[in-house]
Amino acid sequence: MRVGVLSLQGAFREHFGVLDSLGVASRKVTRPEHLESIDSIILPGGESSAMVRIAATTGLFPALEEKISAGLPVFGTCAGLILLADRLTDDSLDGFDRLGGLDVTVARNAYGRQRESFCARVQVTGLDGAFEATFIRAPQILNLGTDVQVLSEYAEVPVLVRQGNIWGGSFHPELGTDTRIHEEFLHSLTATV
Ligand SMILES: NC(=O)CC[C@H](N)C(=O)O
Numbered sequence: 001m002r003v004g005v006l007s008l009q010g011a012f013r014e015h016f017g018v019l020d021s022l023g024v025a026s027r028k029v030t031r032p033e034h035l036e037s038i039d040s041i042i043l044p045g046g047e048s049s050a051m052v053r054i055a056a057t058t059g060l061f062p063a064l065e066e067k068i069s070a071g072l073p074v075f076g077t078c079a080g081l082i083l084l085a086d087r088l089t090d091d092s093l094d095g096f097d098r099l100g101g102l103d104v105t106v107a108r109n110a111y112g113r114q115r116e117s118f119c120a121r122v123q124v125t126g127l128d129g130a131f132e133a134t135f136i137r138a139p140q141i142l143n144l145g146t147d148v149q150v151l152s153e154y155a156e157v158p159v160l161v162r163q164g165n166i167w168g169g170s171f172h173p174e175l176g177t178d179t180r181i182h183e184e185f186l187h188s189l190t191a192t193v
Contacts, residue, residue: 011077068101085105113137132178151167
């Protein structure tokens with residue numbers, strides 16, 4: 001099993017750190033041909049408006065979108081969630097290829113600016129004990145489609161969701177030392193449903 005990490009911008013190094021600590025093979029994904037050698041992909045947090053601009057030069061997103069709709073497991077965290085959302089509340093990324101596929105509406109920066117970043121203990125389906133979640137200029141998940149399962153909430157708002165092979169979270173699960181959410185995603189790759 002080899003996990004790709006979108007490495008255009010943002011917190012990709014931290015995801016590689018988690019995957020290394022779990023002994024999972026990984027590779028950087030920056031170009032369409034890198035998709036041939038991965039079995040799943042993580043889309044990190046960072047700045048979605050930078051990611052879409054960088055990706056626009058490579059044709060990566062149309063190729064990745066096709067893979068995801070064919071079943072490639074994907075986990076988008078924070079800016080990665082923004083890339084996966086079917087709908088955004090504003091038009092800030094209009095005109096750029098995103099990915100879509102996750103039947104949610106997302107509001108960018110809805111948890112406030114950089115200085116309003118915060119940590120919160122959240123319960124996550126499948127995990128014993130709370131997870132310390134870091135929210136950094138985090139997007140908020142609104143209006144879920146019926147196929148979207150909520151795995152975690154903060155203040156009664158979904159912050160981690162799953163729709164089949166597509167996982168999305170508002171926070172940064174790669175920051176800190178708790179690797180359990182990555183492990184849950186990785187287990188889902190081998191689990192028989
Ligand atoms: N921590 C993050 O990934 C922040 C996301 C950022 N606010 C964006 O819109 O892309």
